[in-house]
Amino acid sequence: MLRYCSLGSGSGGNALVVRARHTCIMIDCGFSAQEAERRLARAGLQPDQLNALLITHEHGDHIGAAGAFSRRHGIPVYASHGTIRAARDNRFPSTLEITSDSPIEIRDLRVIPFTVPHDSREPTQFTLSDGDRELALMTDAGHVTPHMVEIAARADGLLLECNHEPDMLQAGPYPERLKERIRGGWGHLPNHAARDLLRRADNRKLRSLIGMHLSSDNNHPDHARKALAEGVGAAAAEMELATQEEGFSWREL
Known part of the structure; x- marks a missing residue:
């Protein structure tokens, strides 16, 4: 477990x-x-x-x-x-x-790092497995790659970035250079990209989905929940989001 x-x-x-x-x-x-x-x-x-x-x-x-x-x-x-x-x-x-993509064993956990497109030196995200269930952490990516879709499709649990709503980012107070960094292909996933990833992935295995890394200035929980719900064909009220102050409490797979 x-x-x-x-x-x-x-x-x-x-x-x-x-x-x-x-x-x-x-x-x-x-x-x-x-x-x-x-x-x-x-x-x-x-x-x-x-x-x-x-x-x-x-x-x-x-x-x-x-x-x-x-x-x-x-x-x-x-x-x-x-x-x-x-x-x-x-x-x-x-x-x-x-x-x-090279697995590492940390006692009872099998961890596989994978690359995401982000403006840092050599970024990785991770899948983690106990041999029965697999959890994928997928944040800090500027766009969706085929490899990310493959990883999402085999996950039992997915922690997926829903960073910003493009219209809010454009109308917001950030300097133009920072806006360009966030919405560029090496910044952060907007809500609609998270939705599209979920639509592209075969998510029949998916038991748990939580939206991650929401911007407090350029997003709203309702927008993120709507995007996740549209991605998996569920009701927005069912979607969970991590917060900056509380994160989220213990979950199990």
């Missing part, structure tokens, strides 16, 4: 915890070390229960205080070569380089 919860999702910081039998890992640490500890405690966990910290890429809302947090608690860090090189603080207690 896979259990997972988000400690927070959005431009203010990201972290996801995944458990399988006697294994517990965290993906990203986009908060201060103290805030990560506080949010872990809220989820009923202590840092010394973590067997590994995986980093998707070097942007601050994902890598945050990963260096300080991992050193404080002696947690090994898994990341791509590019992410390690690009990190401002890469003095991890131990570092294991990962390669896209």
Whole structure:
């Protein structure tokens, strides 16, 4: 059985915890070390229960205080070569380089990194399996690739970015350069791209779907829920979203 919860999702910081039998890992640490500890405690966990910290890429809302947090608690860090090189603080207690599409075994978890189009050095997202169910984390992608569709199609659980609504982004207060970065092919997935990915994927296996990384300035939960619902042919009221402050509570596959 896979259990997972988000400690927070959005431009203010990201972290996801995944458990399988006697294994517990965290993906990203986009908060201060103290805030990560506080949010872990809220989820009923202590840092010394973590067997590994995986980093998707070097942007601050994902890598945050990963260096300080991992050193404080002696947690090994898994990341791509590019992410390690690009990190401002890469003095991890131990570092294991990962390669896209090459599985790694972390005790009871089988983890497969995969590449997404994002404006960072060597970004990866992850699928995680306990040998029975598979969870896919799919955020921080500027556009949908065929590989992303294939991964979504085999997932039992999918955590999918719904970052922005294009009309809101265009009318919003961001500088034009930042708007261009977000809506470009190497920025973040808009709601309609998440919908289209779900429509392209064979999602008959899908048991759980949660929208991730919503922009607080350029999106609204109603827009994200509508897009997810249209993607899987469900009611918008059934769709779940992670929040910046609360993330989401424990789920099971």
